Amino acid sequence: MGEDIGAYGGAYAVTRGFLDEFGPERIMDTPISESVIVGAGVGSALAGLRPIVELMTINFSLVAIDQIVNHAAKLRYMSDGQFSVPLVIRTVTGGGGQLAATHSQSFENWYASVPGLKVAVPATPYDALGLFRAAMKDDNPILFAEHSLLYGMRGEVPDEWYEIPFGQADIKRKGNDVTIVAYSRMTHVALQAAAMLEEKGRQAEVIDLRTLRPWDKETVLESVRKTNRVVVVEETWKTGGFSGEIASTIQEEAFDDLDGPVARVGGLDVPAPYNGTLEAAAIPNSERIIKALSDNYGI
Amino acid sequence: MSKPSKDQMLYMYRKMVEIRQFEEAAGTLYQSGQLPGFLHLYIGEEATAVGVCAHLHNDDYITSTHRGHGHLIAKGGRRDRMMAELFARTTGYCKGKGGSMHIADKETGILGANGVVGAGIPLAAGAGLSAKLRGTQQVAVSFFGDGATNQGVFHETLNLAAVWELPVVFVCENNRFGMGTPQREHQRVVDIAAVRAPAYDMPGITVDGNDVLKVYAAADEAVTRAREGGGPTLLNCDTYRFRGHHIGDPGTSYRDREEVQEQERQRDPIRRLTQVLIEEVGYNAR
Numbered sequence: 001m002g003e004d005i006g007a008y009g010g011a012y013a014v015t016r017g018f019l020d021e022f023g024p025e026r027i028m029d030t031p032i033s034e035s036v037i038v039g040a041g042v043g044s045a046l047a048g049l050r051p052i053v054e055l056m057t058i059n060f061s062l063v064a065i066d067q068i069v070n071h072a073a074k075l076r077y078m079s080d081g082q083f084s085v086p087l088v089i090r091t092v093t094g095g096g097g098q099l100a101a102t103h104s105q106s107f108e109n110w111y112a113s114v115p116g117l118k119v120a121v122p123a124t125p126y127d128a129l130g131l132f133r134a135a136m137k138d139d140n141p142i143l144f145a146e147h148s149l150l151y152g153m154r155g156e157v158p159d160e161w162y163e164i165p166f167g168q169a170d171i172k173r174k175g176n177d178v179t180i181v182a183y184s185r186m187t188h189v190a191l192q193a194a195a196m197l198e199e200k201g202r203q204a205e206v207i208d209l210r211t212l213r214p215w216d217k218e219t220v221l222e223s224v225r226k227t228n229r230v231v232v233v234e235e236t237w238k239t240g241g242f243s244g245e246i247a248s249t250i251q252e253e254a255f256d257d258l259d260g261p262v263a264r265v266g267g268l269d270v271p272a273p274y275n276g277t278l279e280a281a282a283i284p285n286s287e288r289i290i291k292a293l294s295d296n297y298g299i
Numbered sequence: 300m301s302k303p304s305k306d307q308m309l310y311m312y313r314k315m316v317e318i319r320q321f322e323e324a325a326g327t328l329y330q331s332g333q334l335p336g337f338l339h340l341y342i343g344e345e346a347t348a349v350g351v352c353a354h355l356h357n358d359d360y361i362t363s364t365h366r367g368h369g370h371l372i373a374k375g376g377r378r379d380r381m382m383a384e385l386f387a388r389t390t391g392y393c394k395g396k397g398g399s400m401h402i403a404d405k406e407t408g409i410l411g412a413n414g415v416v417g418a419g420i421p422l423a424a425g426a427g428l429s430a431k432l433r434g435t436q437q438v439a440v441s442f443f444g445d446g447a448t449n450q451g452v453f454h455e456t457l458n459l460a461a462v463w464e465l466p467v468v469f470v471c472e473n474n475r476f477g478m479g480t481p482q483r484e485h486q487r488v489v490d491i492a493a494v495r496a497p498a499y500d501m502p503g504i505t506v507d508g509n510d511v512l513k514v515y516a517a518a519d520e521a522v523t524r525a526r527e528g529g530g531p532t533l534l535n536c537d538t539y540r541f542r543g544h545h546i547g548d549p550g551t552s553y554r555d556r557e558e559v560q561e562q563e564r565q566r567d568p569i570r571r572l573t574q575v576l577i578e579e580v581g582y583n584a585r
Contacts, residue, residue, distance in 0.1 A: 025432060031462065033455035036421040040459065043425020043439075046410050047360060049432065051425075067452075070415055071422065079403040079411060080393040 001028040001037060002054025002090075011056050012092055012151050034063035038089060042072045042141075045087045050136070055091040058107050058145060072141035073116030084139045088132075093121075093145040094185055094235055096283055101271035104279075106184070106235050108145045109242035112212035118142045118166050119213040123187035125155035127210050130164030138166070147185045169216035171223070175203030178293055179223040179230040181246055183209040186233045186284060193233075193289035202299055212242055217249055224254045229297045231263035233284050238266030263292035301519040303353065303512065305580055311353055311511050312576060315345040315569050318369045321378050325368070325385060329546045334385050336398050341369035343509070343541035346568035347472050348373035350514025351440060351534070354522040360408040360426040360439040362419030365400045366540075367412030370442050375407040416477075417443060417450030420469065424456045427465040427525070438525045440468045446477025448491055454499075457533065461499040464530035468521040471533065472508060474540040479553040492535035501531050508536025509568040512575065539566060 002015075006029040009016035019027045030037050034055055041053040055061045061068065068089065076084050095104025112119045118140055122128035128146065135142045172187060173194050182190035187208040194204035205223050209215050224230045230250060232243035247262035268282040293299055303311065322340045329338045341348070344366075352373035355361070363370040371381060376392070384391025384402050392402050403411035410426060413419040423441035430437035447453055448471060460467050471491050475482050488494045496503025504521065506513040514536055521532035539562040543550030550559065576582045 028463075031455070031458055033459060035452040036424060036455035036459050039418070039421020039452060039456065040425035040428055043362075043410065043422035043427075044429040044432075045425070046422065047426040047429035047437075047439075049429045063451075066415055066418060067421065071418060075403075075411065078393060078397040078401040079405070080396050082393075082403055082405040083410070 001030050001041065001051065003030055003032055003037075003056050005029060005054055010054070012148065014146070014151070015054075034060050035067055038064040038067040038072065041087050041089070042067055042075070042085055045085045046075065046083045050086045052088040052090060052136070055089060057103060057148070058091045058093040059103055059105050061089075061091055061107065068111070068117070068141070068143070069114050073114050076140070077116060085141045086139045087141045088135045088144055089142065090144045090146065092148050094147040094149060095272045096149050096185070096279065098274055098276050098279055100274040104272035106145070108143065108184070108212055109234070109236050109240070111143045112215075112242055114213075116141070117213060118211065120144045120166065120211045121184040122146070122210060123150065123184055123208050125153060126157050127164060127170065127208070129157050130162055131166070131210060133163045134165055137163075145184065149185055164210065166211045167214035167216055168210065169219040170208045170210055171205060171219065172208045173204065173206040175205040175227070177202040177227055177229065178204045178297070178299065179207060179220070179227045180204050180233060180289065181207045181209065181220055181230060182233040183212065184235065186235050189284055189286055190233050190289065193286035196286055196290055197293075215246070217253075220246065220250065221254050224250055225257045228257055228259040229293065229299065230258070231265060231289055231292050231296070233265045233289055234267075235283060236267050237269050238264060239269050241266045260296040263296040265289050265292050300516040303515050307353060308572065308576060308580060311349045311515070312569070312572050314349045314373055315511065315572065317378065318345045318348065318372045319569060321368060321372060321381070325382070326542070326546060335387060336400075337365070338385075338399055338546045339366040339544065340542045340546070341366050343562065343567070344472055344474060344538045345369055346511035346514050346572075347470065347508040347536040347538055348442070350511045351468070351470055351518040351522075353515055354518050355408075355438065355440065357407055359437050360410055360423060362410045362423040362426075362439070362441045363412040364416070364419065364443055364447070365412065365414055366444070367400070367402065367442075371402055371404070371409055371412065374409050376402070376404050376409055417447040417452050419443065420447065420450075420453050421456045423467055423469075424460050424465055427460065427467040427531075428463065430466055436526050438466045438468065438522055440470055440522075442470050442472060444477065445471060445473040445475065445482050445491060446480070446485065447471075448495060449477075449486055457495070457499040457501065457531070460531040461501045464528070466525035466528070467531045468518070468525055469531060469533045471535045472538050473535055474538050476540065476544075476553070478544045479548070481553065490535065492533045496533040501533055503533040503535065505535040505537065508538030509566040509571065511568055511572050
C-alpha cells in the first residue's frame with residue numbers, strides 16, 4: 001500500500017502495471033497519510049500478513065517516524081518475540097534533482113541507528129533485486145531506500161533466482177592502494193574517483209556497503225588492513241552521518257593498519273539548495289574524494 | 300438496546316472487580332516502592348473495557364494505551380503474568396522487557412498496551428485490514444482517550460478505516476482530561492463521536508462509559524457492524540478517572556476535589572452494576 005502506487009503507477013513509476021497484474025486487493029492506493037500507512041502496515045504485520053508499504057520519499061517518512069522507530073522497530077522486542085513485524089517499507093531517497101531542501105534528503109543513516117530495524121541502500125539493479133528478495137523473506141521491519149537518481153540505471157540480472165543477504169558488502173572494484181567505502185548513489189561517485197585515481201597510478205578498492213543495518217564491517221576492515229588508506233563517502237550531511245560510525249569502527253579495530261586518519265566525505269551541512277550549481281556543490285563528487293585522500297594520506 | 304443475560308452480567312461484574320482489585324493492588328505496590336517505571340491506573344473506567352470486550356472473541360484484536368491494564372484484563376489477559384510484567388520478571392508476559400505500558404499477549408489478540416498516545420490506533424486499523432484481506436470475521440478494537448483524538452494519526456486512521464471499510468471499532472474513553480488538561484482546553488468538541496465520526500462519514504455513538512449495560516449495548520452494535528462487513532464505528536464512552544494521571548499525580552491540581560468525590564460517589568461503574576444485579580436481577584447483597 002502507498003500513495004499513488006496503483007492507477008498512477010507510482011510516483012517514480014516503480015509500480016507501473018502492478019495494479020493490472022496483482023489487482024486492487026494487493027495493490028492499494030492510500031490517502032496522503034504516512035503515519036497510518038506505516039501504522040496499518042505494522043498492525044497488519046502483527047496480524048499475520050507480510051505487507052510492503054511505500055513512503056513516496058524518505059523526506060515524508062518523518063511524518064511516520066513514530067510508527068517506524070517506536071512501533072515497527074520495537075514491538076518484537078517489547079512483546080518478547082510474541083509478535084514480529086515482517087514489514088518492508090520501500091522509500092525513495094537522495095537528492096540532486098533540484099527538488100530543494102524538503103525533497104532531497106537521505107535519512108537512511110538515522111534509521112540505521114535504530115535497533116530492531118534493517119536498512120538497505122542498493123546501488124545497482126542486481127543488488128536491488130537481490131536485497132529486495134531477502135527483505136521480503138525477512139521477519140523484521142526493513143527500510144528499503146531506493147535512490148531517486150538510480151531508477152534510470154540499467155544492469156544485468158540473471159534469470160536464475162538469487163538473493164543477497166543483508167550485512168554483506170560488495171567489492172565493486174578491487175585495488176591495493178586505497179579503500180573507498182560508499183553506498184547508494186555515492187558508490188558510483190566512488191567508482192568515478194577510482195577511475196581518476198587509476199590515471200594517477202593508484203588502484204582504489206571500492207566497497208559498496210549495500211546495507212547499513214547490519215553493515216559488513218569485516219569486508220571493510222579486511223580492505224583497510226590491505227590498503228592502509230580509507231575514505232568513506234555518503235550523500236547525507238557529514239555531521240551525524242553514518243560515515244562517522246564506519247570511521248570510528250575502523251580506527252577502533254584497525255588503528256595500527258592506518259597510514260593516516262580515516263577520511264570522510266559527506267554532504268555539506270546545508271539544506272539542499274534549489275539552484276543546480278549550489279546543489280551540486282553540496283553533494284559529494286569525485287574531486288572531493290580525491291582531495292580528501294590527498295589531505296589525509298598525501299596521495 | 301441489546302441486553303446481556305444474567306450470566307453475562309455476572310461475568311462483566313466479575314471482570315470489573317478483577318480490574319479494580321488489580322489496579323488497587325498495583326497502586327499500593329507502586330506507592331510502597333516495589334514497582335519501577337510509571338503506573339497509570341484505570342480505576343473508575345472499568346465499564347468501558349468490560350462492556351466492549353464482552354463482545355470480543357479470543358481471535359479479535361485490541362490495541363490499548365498507557366492506561367491499559369483494564370483493557371488487558373477485560374480481553375482475557377492473565378493477572379499473574381501481568382503483575383509479573385510490572386515487576387519486570389521473566390515470568391511476565393514480555394519477560395520484563397516491556398513493562399506496564401507495553402504488555403502484549405498474542406494468544407488473546409492483545410496487540411499491546413502502548414506508550415505513545417494515539418499510536419495504537421493505526422495498529423488496530425492494520426489488524427482489521429489483515430482480517431478483511433484474509434476474509435475472516437475478526438474485528439479489531441482500538442482504545443484511546445480524549446487526548447488522543449487530537450493526534451494526527453487518529454484522523455489519518457479514521458479516514459482510512461472509513462474509506463477502506465475496515466472492521467474496526469474505535470473506542471474513545473473520554474475521561475475529560477488529557478493528562479492534566481481538561482477537555483475544554485484541548486479541543487472545542489464536547490461530544491467526540493457526534494462531531495468526529497461524521498467528519499469521516501462513519502457512524503458514531505456516545506454513551507455513558509460508566510454504565511456497563513449501555514456500553515455493552517453500544518459495543519454490540521459497533522462490533523456487529525464491523526463483523527458483518529459494515530465498516531468502522533467511533534464509539535465514545537464518557538467516563539472519569541478516579542485517580543490521577545499516574546501514581547505521583549494526586550489528580551487534584553487540575554481537578555476539583557469535589558468533582559472527583561462526586562464522580563466516585565455517583566458514577567462508580569461497579570456499584571452501579573451491583574445495584575442492577577440486586578434490584579433487577581435478584582441477587583442478594585452481601
